[in-house]
Amino acid sequence: MFTLPIVAPSLPGVQSQTLTRAAGATGGRLAFxxxxxxxYVTLASMRSAPVVAVAVxxxxxxxxxxxxxxxxxxxxxREVVGLTPQQVxxxxxxxxxxxxxxxxxxxxxxxxxxxxxxxxxxxGKRVLAHTHPDDEVVTVIGGTWYLGAGERFDAARLQAxxxxxxxxxxxxxxxxxxxxxxxxIVQSSGTGVFRTDFVEK
Numbered sequence: 001m002f003t004l005p006i007v008a009p010s011l012p013g014v015q016s017q018t019l020t021r022a023a024g025a026t027g028g029r030l031a032f033x034x035x036x037x038x039x040y041v042t043l044a045s046m047r048s049a050p051v052v053a054v055a056v057x058x059x060x061x062x063x064x065x066x067x068x069x070x071x072x073x074x075x076x077x078r079e080v081v082g083l084t085p086q087q088v089x090x091x092x093x094x095x096x097x098x099x100x101x102x103x104x105x106x107x108x109x110x111x112x113x114x115x116x117x118x119x120x121x122x123x124g125k126r127v128l129a130h131t132h133p134d135d136e137v138v139t140v141i142g143g144t145w146y147l148g149a150g151e152r153f154d155a156a157r158l159q160a161x162x163x164x165x166x167x168x169x170x171x172x173x174x175x176x177x178x179x180x181x182x183x184x185i186v187q188s189s190g191t192g193v194f195r196t197d198f199v200e201k
Contacts, residue, residue, distance in 0.1 A: 090120060095196065098125055105187075109194035116189045121145075123184075127177040128153050129200035134192040136169040143184035149175050151199050174199045 083105065090101040093110075099122040107115030118141065121127075129151050138145075140161050147167065148157035153176045161167060169175055188194075 088118065098122075098127075100125070109190065112191070112193040114189075114191050115194070116187065117194070118185055118187050121177075121179050121184045121186070123179050123182040125179050126153060128198060129174045129176045130196050130198045131172050131174050132169070132197070133195055134171050134190050136167075136171075137189045138167045138169070139187045140165040140167075141185040141187050143179065143182055145184045145186055146178040146180065147175060148177075149173060152176075153178075153200060176200070 088103045088105070090103045092101050096102065101120040103118045103120075105116045105118060107113050109115040109117050123143075140163050142163050144163070145161045145165070145167075146158040147161060147169075148154060148159060150157060151174045155178070158176075158178055
């Protein structure tokens with residue numbers, strides 16, 4: 001049994017609230033986190049878009065905690081799990097035809113549930129306009145990642161995101177990607193099955 005407090009940020013005309021929930025199983029926690037995210041998105045859409053990004057990160061972190069730590073059987077051995085760059089296992093999924101590679105750090109993005117992946121993109125590549133069914137939460141690990149929004153690739157609309165940048169692309173928003181001078185590594189995370197739907201052929 002646990003109590004999880006989530007404080008909704010103050011927005012003009014909206015009273016701050018503290019949401020709490022006691023639950024004894026993962027299902028209860030995940031349902032509550034999803035409910036909290038829906039509430040945050042509703043509030044954020046009224047006044048402040050950045051709150052959505054914060055809610056996404058909070059929810060993802062809570063989900064990972066619920067599924068990887070809190071539900072281990074009593075007495076189960078708990079260990080720190082870490083990977084060095086040399087231990088990251090890269091592979092080429094069948095849907096990558098341009099030299100990109102992917103690595104699964106946590107969970108399995110092809111099956112859903114909480115997951116964290118990395119994507120390695122060679123230099124001089126472009127990915128045409130596409131969407132994802134879930135929010136795409138991205139951190140640039142190495143190189144400079146170029147991202148633009150729209151239904152057709154337009155180099156003039158690309159925004160440069162150097163290593164250390166953090167980006168949230170909402171579900172269903174068409175966007176396109178490019179690399180220029182050299183290879184790029186980005187880290188992406190989510191809780192649903194990863195899928196890419198191309199808008200531009």
